[in-house]
Amino acid sequence: MLDRLSFRIGSLFFILLIAVLSFFYLLLYSNLVNDRVGEVFESVLDRGNAHSAVLGDYFNPTTLEHVALMEESANYSVVITDREQQIIEQSNQVSQKMREVISREVSNKQNGSTVFDDWANSTFIATVSPIVHNDKLLGYVYMFADTNYIQGLVQNLQKQFLVIGGISLLITLVIVLLLSRLITLPVRQMKDATTQLREGKEHVPLQVYRRDELGELAKAISGLSTDLTRLKKERNDFLSSISHELRTPLTYVKGYAEIAQRSTISETERAAYLDIIRQEVEALTRMIQQLFDLAKLDSNQFEISRREVLLCDVIKQVVDRVTPAFEANGHKLQINCPGGIEVFIDPDRFNQVMWNVLDNARKYLSDQGTVKVEVIENVEEVCINVQDNGIGIEKEALKHLFTRFYRVEKSRSRKTGGTGLGLAIVKEIIDAHQGTISIESELGEGTFVSIKLPKY
Structure with a gap:
């Protein structure tokens, strides 16, 4: 199970997706918490600014008492001080920690601001709003808000994110499992196909419509x-x-x-x-x-030792070998090879080529048949053409002549029988010389073999 490709791909996808989702969830959670906490801070500050605005117009004991009474029934505590930050009115009991916050120097004398925002580790947050009348500082309004509301809000967000995260985790796991199986399905099919090939099954079906x-x-x-x-x-x-x-x-x-x-x-x-x-x-x-x-040939150990040789001398050696076999059956072998033509070949291997070609031509000659060998020299190549007037070869068989083990004569008679290897070896030798060989034939008219070799 652990060694399966689908498990490895699925695990990798799952880890990557969880890492990406975790990053974005943490980023979203952090932004939401900051926004909601910021809204609470703004609400407290706005409330303090509203009180300071009223007191700026009516800075008297009646108004001070009225403001304090308003906050006694709310979730906030208000503390009003003079401009030396001495408490002159309060809605609730002031703790020592609150007094420490009040005693701090107010940096902003004109607008309200937050003076204590450690909501995660304290029981309150605090804002201060200056009381100003005709550009004259009269005192300060300190607003204290219990942090239980903020912490409850954050805990509620945490629960929601945990639920959403769990659902996302489950959905991600299902998607990853489906995708990993979908991705590795072709691999498993190919593995099954190769197993069937190893067991000897033929024509293993595979879907090959994919373009990847x-x-x-x-x-x-x-x-x-x-x-x-x-x-x-x-x-x-x-x-x-x-x-x-x-x-x-x-x-x-x-x-x-x-x-x-x-x-x-x-x-x-x-x-x-x-x-x-x-x-x-x-x-x-x-x-x-x-x-x-x-x-x-199959093991790439077929050596080709090329050198400059006179082509006609090589062909003449083969002709001398096969002439007795031609004459014994009343056949003729004619050669037309201009002297002085030099080629860069392996004479022993090319001797093998010519022997196979001429011997094949002799086997399929009719009575009183003739084989003509003609050598033509061009600028960059030499052509050796072998023409016979034998029985010819069917068109369907022509395309298989250079296939290993293929035999035109299926009867394997003692006269024409062979292994079907000769022309395959001939083709390999010609290819090793960077040359070409082609065969054309018509039934009842004979066969034409053309070998082309580069001169250099």
């Missing part, structure tokens, strides 16, 4: 699901292909080896069977080498 980072993550996981499904299918196809390709030559090797061991066959037959065994072993060797190359 979570939406991008959902799209990435959906893409991963699609890629994993594709890779699983490719792996199964690969294992099926490899098991077939290994089983077929091994079956031939085992069968012909047993026949070759018989004492009843002639030496001519024995030599023919041994030749078949050799061919099958060579096929196995090529397949294993392709698998090694593929493993190096």
Whole structure:
């Protein structure tokens, strides 16, 4: 529970909101208390100013007594002094603390003011209003108000704020819980999706309509699901292909080896069977080498050692290797490569490229077929075009030719069968040379392969 992201996010939001709300509540509470206390002080001061105004016009014993009698029944105490601050009339008993306040020097001789405002720690507050007649100071009116009213007012505000604060706290907690669950819901869905992927489930559904980072993550996981499904299918196809390709030559090797061991066959037959065994072993060797190359490509260990070489020399080496296979089936291989063309390539890897391209062209030639190799030099690149008049390739298959393990010939015949790795490796090698390779084909008309390499 404590380790859940929703709990952590919710706790963080809750703490931040409580801190902000507490700050504003304290600010509001302080302002309200000051305003209400200020209203009480103004009320007391206004009452004292009213008395001083009357006494300024009628400063006589009758009026003094009348003012004192007015305040006896109120919640205030009034003390009237002469200008030397000697008490001449009072409405209630004057305590020692009140006398200390009265004995203080009055700083404002013209207007009323507050002379004691410690309402939180004292039993009263006090104001003083000067009694003036024709600009002559006659005395002072001191008003004393009990602080019980102010303290009750403040306590009432505290209770209200505590109730409102508790309600706000509860509402905030509910909102934070809902928001944290809402925010972390996509994360939990993605976590469940990745768990399903780990368990082998395919096509995990995720809502990817969001445009924020979570939406991008959902799209990435959906893409991963699609890629994993594709890779699983490719792996199964690969294992099926490899098991077939290994089983077929091994079956031939085992069968012909047993026949070759018989004492009843002639030496001519024995030599023919041994030749078949050799061919099958060579096929196995090529397949294993392709698998090694593929493993190096996946681990970024496929080394490219480029240097300046004569392109025609590299192509001629490959042509010399494949020519016997062409002639054995009555096919022709024509090459047109102007001398002196230099390119910056890895000759061994490019030899592998040309061998795969020419060998593929030979396998799909019809009777009396021809393959033409033409090299064209431009200003910044060299084009190697390979054209055949073979059976061609379907348009649907063209876009998959460079996909690993993809095979145009699904029958895996001994004549044209392969692992589907050759052209994938060719594409990787060309890409490593910063070049391009493209294939165009029409059924019944042949195939055109174009390889473009930068000169420098």
